[in-house]
Amino acid sequence: MPPDILPTRPALELRDVSKQFGDSRALSGVSLRVEPGDSVLLYGPNGAGKTTLLRVLATLARPSEGQVLYDGSDVHRNPAPAKAAIGFISHATFLYGELSARENLEFAGTLFGLGNFEERLTAVLDLFHLHERAKTPVRELSRGYQQRVSLARAFLHDPQFLLLDEPFTGLDAASTEALEGLLKQWQGEGKALIFSTHDFEQGAAIARRLVWLEGGRVRYDGPLAMAPLAGLRQGVRSQESGARRKQDTGSSMQ
Amino acid sequence: MRTLRVISAIFAKDLRVEWRHRETLASMCIFGLLVVFLFNFAFEPAHEESLRLLPGLLWIAFAFAGVLGFNRSFAAERENEGLEGMRLAPVDAGAIYLGKMLANLLFLGIAEVVVVFAVSLWYNFSFLPALGGFALVTFFCTLGYVAVGTTFAAVAANTRMREVMLPVLQFPVAVPVFIAGVEGATGALKGDPLGDYAGWIKLAAGFSIIFTVLSYMLFEYVLEE
Numbered sequence: 001m002p003p004d005i006l007p008t009r010p011a012l013e014l015r016d017v018s019k020q021f022g023d024s025r026a027l028s029g030v031s032l033r034v035e036p037g038d039s040v041l042l043y044g045p046n047g048a049g050k051t052t053l054l055r056v057l058a059t060l061a062r063p064s065e066g067q068v069l070y071d072g073s074d075v076h077r078n079p080a081p082a083k084a085a086i087g088f089i090s091h092a093t094f095l096y097g098e099l100s101a102r103e104n105l106e107f108a109g110t111l112f113g114l115g116n117f118e119e120r121l122t123a124v125l126d127l128f129h130l131h132e133r134a135k136t137p138v139r140e141l142s143r144g145y146q147q148r149v150s151l152a153r154a155f156l157h158d159p160q161f162l163l164l165d166e167p168f169t170g171l172d173a174a175s176t177e178a179l180e181g182l183l184k185q186w187q188g189e190g191k192a193l194i195f196s197t198h199d200f201e202q203g204a205a206i207a208r209r210l211v212w213l214e215g216g217r218v219r220y221d222g223p224l225a226m227a228p229l230a231g232l233r234q235g236v237r238s239q240e241s242g243a244r245r246k247q248d249t250g251s252s253m254q
Numbered sequence: 255m256r257t258l259r260v261i262s263a264i265f266a267k268d269l270r271v272e273w274r275h276r277e278t279l280a281s282m283c284i285f286g287l288l289v290v291f292l293f294n295f296a297f298e299p300a301h302e303e304s305l306r307l308l309p310g311l312l313w314i315a316f317a318f319a320g321v322l323g324f325n326r327s328f329a330a331e332r333e334n335e336g337l338e339g340m341r342l343a344p345v346d347a348g349a350i351y352l353g354k355m356l357a358n359l360l361f362l363g364i365a366e367v368v369v370v371f372a373v374s375l376w377y378n379f380s381f382l383p384a385l386g387g388f389a390l391v392t393f394f395c396t397l398g399y400v401a402v403g404t405t406f407a408a409v410a411a412n413t414r415m416r417e418v419m420l421p422v423l424q425f426p427v428a429v430p431v432f433i434a435g436v437e438g439a440t441g442a443l444k445g446d447p448l449g450d451y452a453g454w455i456k457l458a459a460g461f462s463i464i465f466t467v468l469s470y471m472l473f474e475y476v477l478e479e
Contacts (some may be wrong), residue, residue: 034269059341059342059476060338060340060342062478079344080344081344083343083344084344086342088336088342090338092334092336092338092339093334094334094335094336094338094339095334095336095339096267096330096333096334097333097334098270098271098274098275099267099270099271099274102327107263107267110260110263111260111263111343111345112343112344113256113259113344115440118281120414124394139385151428153339199295217344218417233289
């Protein structure tokens with residue numbers, strides 16, 4: 001099929017998005033377009049706005065300014081298609097401790113209105129090796145297993161965009177390796193992946209595109225292989241030492 | 255149809271969670287019973303006075319038991335950000351409200367039955383002759399109270415002093431249902447004809463409908479940070 005008649009696949013997009021919490025500005029004029037097949041590493045120092053950006057993309061937080069678009073339409077005016085296309089993992093698991101892994105997934109399946117629930121359930125239980133623990137209350141599972149159930153919940157409705165905020169937190173070496181493999185396989189299926197991690201090397205092993213955030217602004221957005229890493233890191237270091245000097249001056253004046 | 259399925263899934267989930275740890279219902283019943291017990295010791299009303307005092311006493315017990323239940327209902331959601339998990343799905347925020355509200359209505363209803371039963375034993379007072387009218391007025395007032403309580407519990411859940419915030423926010427708004435509950439129950443227990451206190455039932459029903467519809471429509475904004 002010639003490229004000009006290829007069906008366009010819906011993209012997730014931020015247009016000049018800012019997010020304000022009281023006096024503090026978590027995001028400032030961020031524009032970003034993520035297309036199917038992209039694998040984006042969100043990186044930056046603490047407080048750079050990574051989590052807020054992911055929450056805005058996931059439709060959990062409404063931007064103070066700007067727009068979030070899915071397939072060209074505003075996700076807050078027409079949220080259903082975007083929500084059906086997004087899977088999100090955050091610091092919280094979104095699970096109920098008193099319910100078993102299976103019951104949690106059944107609940108999520110009903111919320112997403114899955115017609116092929118049993119098929120999807122089997123697929124995610126297989127994918128995350130959860131069959132043996134499917135009937136155990138989540139409260140009794142280790143942090144690593146809880147993270148797997150949380151991942152299974154995010155994968156359950158077969159999303160096209162997977163947003164992950166520090167997905168490796170709490171996972172042991174074997175689970176981390178398995179998740180890395182899974183995310184690489186995910187990219188191979190032409191779906192989009194956007195994730196944040198504190199471990200740059202780990203992220204760089206998976207992603208092809210880097211979005212470097214600092215103070216709520218995008219400092220770099222482009223191919224990871226071409227990123228001016230030394231300059232970006234130097235920028236963070238000089239900002240940090242500037243902040244420290246300011247703090248020291250303030251305390252000596254007191 | 256899908257909205258109904260979502261509402262019933264949230265209702266069933268809350269019931270299942272409660273069945274596994276039984277914290278909410280137990281604390282609501284115990285608190286309601288304590289209020290009745292303390293009141294009995296504080297005032298020791300004579301049998302003739304009971305009729306005048308009981309409706310107010312019952313609604314004090316229902317109101318505080320309700321506060322505990324509404325707070326617990328959202329504490330369970332807060333633990334692992336369950337509400338956010340629901341908001342990630344393509345469901346109407348109003349459906350989340352109705353699912354939570356129905357579960358709260360059931361829990362408060364059970365606590366009310368326990369408290370009424372205890373009151374009838376302690377005060378040697380039979381509700382049976384006026385049970386129909388009393389149940390009707392209590393149902394509509396409870397519905398209104400739960401409609402308000404569920405909304406404000408969701409608002410308070412995002413604040414630091416949520417346990418204090420909930421009664422401060424919801425009691426002033428729920429005053430009409432408290433008044434209707436006390437006045438309507440007094441009429442029913444005195445054995446007045448239904449027509450004499452039907453106005454209080456209508457007030458409670460109207461309040462419940464208006465507040466439920468408003469909350470259904472605005473719950474999306476309540477859930478946002």
